[in-house]
Amino acid sequence: MSKSYSIAVIPGDGIGREVVPAAQAVLDLCASRFGFSLEWEEFDWSCERYVKTGSMMPEDGLDRLRPADGIFLGAVGFPGVPDHVSLWGLLIPIRRAFDQYINLRPVKSLKGVPGALSSPFADKIDLCVVRENSEGEYSEIGGRINRGREDEAAIQQSVFTRQGCDRVMRYAFDLAERRSRRVASATKSNGIIHSMPFWDERFDAIANEYPEVETSRYHIDILTAHFVRHPEWFDVVVASNLFGDILSDLGPALVGSIGIAPGANINPERRHPSMFEPVHGSAPDIAGQGVANPIGQVWSGAMMLEHLGEPEAARCVEAAIEELLADPSAPRTRDLGGTAMLRDVTFALKSIISH
Known part of the structure; x- marks a missing residue:
């Protein structure tokens, strides 16, 4: 049967x-x-x-x-x-x-699909965005106060746990070992003072478990620029919920169509x-x-x-x-x-x- x-x-x-x-x-x-x-x-x-x-x-x-x-x-x-x-x-x-x-989104140049880049490497893009999919910036913690008043405020709290960071990073490193042994991390630790330095610390800790894998770290703003200017630098990119969401829409747009x-x-x-x-x-x-x-x-x-x-x-x-x-x-x-x-x-x- x-x-x-x-x-x-x-x-x-x-x-x-x-x-x-x-x-x-x-x-x-x-x-x-x-x-x-x-x-x-x-x-x-x-x-x-x-x-x-x-x-x-x-x-x-x-x-x-x-x-x-x-x-x-x-x-x-x-x-x-x-x-x-x-x-x-x-x-x-x-x-x-x-x-x-794990939110996994491959980004790959395909023959016959003209991309948006003029880079000599535009037809050789082959990377994966590994996005943390259960916590991070997309939490339910927060609320609204003083609705309708001039001092109305909205409060949204991010949640980054050691378990959440470690398991998405290990997945990214395991994936990289089956590919070209390169992992890049998306961060913003120069501006987000608590969660992103913690993300960086966990990335460094997990990287120590994979000495054969080459690592790099980029602030999310310059990382988006490098996606456009130097897509050949990247193989596996690990990112928090919000940053991964952004990158995994940018990537398909670069290779021709978000529709595929x-x-x-x-x-x-x-x-x-x-x-x-x-x-x-x-x-x-x-x-x-x-x-x-x-x-x-x-x-x-x-x-x-x-x-x-x-x-x-x-x-x-x-x-x-x-x-x-x-x-x-x-x-x-x-x-x-x-x-x-x-x-x-x-x-x-x-x-x-x-x-």
Whole structure:
């Protein structure tokens, strides 16, 4: 009997409802080729649900996700529902309940996709942003006082724990050992007086455990400049929740399109399901038009296959993406300068995998 994996599917909002089914079709085809199956269970948790019911997901939502082998998410957010409501009502509770403390976002130049840089190394970018995904600047601690008055104030507190810093840094160093043995840390210890010096101390402590790995440290402001000017310097970049969020949007923009960028929210110990989602948002301006690029969602699916223990299938999907993008006659969506529809790109990917 072939192996089967249970996958919870949350298409979410906007173009998520379009790119998720497209990616499912590609992944199902690849799974069939490699002798396993993906059993999808769909959940309609979204901003539309929030408007109707007052919540992004039901009270037992996390319990319903818990048995899954993986979670496949589209995009969350839509006009009319404040972003902090949609994010804290669905995405962040899933990340934290399932201890998905690693947010992994690869950034890679692909043949046939013109990047935004004039650097001689622009076509050789191949790095990973390892973002701390459970604490840091994205905490719930804080509040508002004196609402509506001239002295109104908002207070937001960051949380950096030794456990949180150490485990994301060890993950980054372990990843670097499988790549080119280089890790760069994003910091801002010259301006943020408590949390960032602590981050630096923990980075130095973990680096001592990996004497074979070359390390560097950059303040986040100059690091963003170096991403643009010297992308060849970087292989694995480890960053706090906020800094990693910024860098992992900048990176895909440099290599051509945020529409093709994948992402993963990982519980490395596999005690809980991990969640896979593209970097792009719900793009309400093009939702429903059939013009969205499905590649980011498909590539996120390849990361899911890798995590599930199907590396050959994952490489098959990635190879299909690379072959498609390298072919100048292949269909391209508008974010890549083409006029193709989502269905055209999906069909082309399936055709490559079939052959």
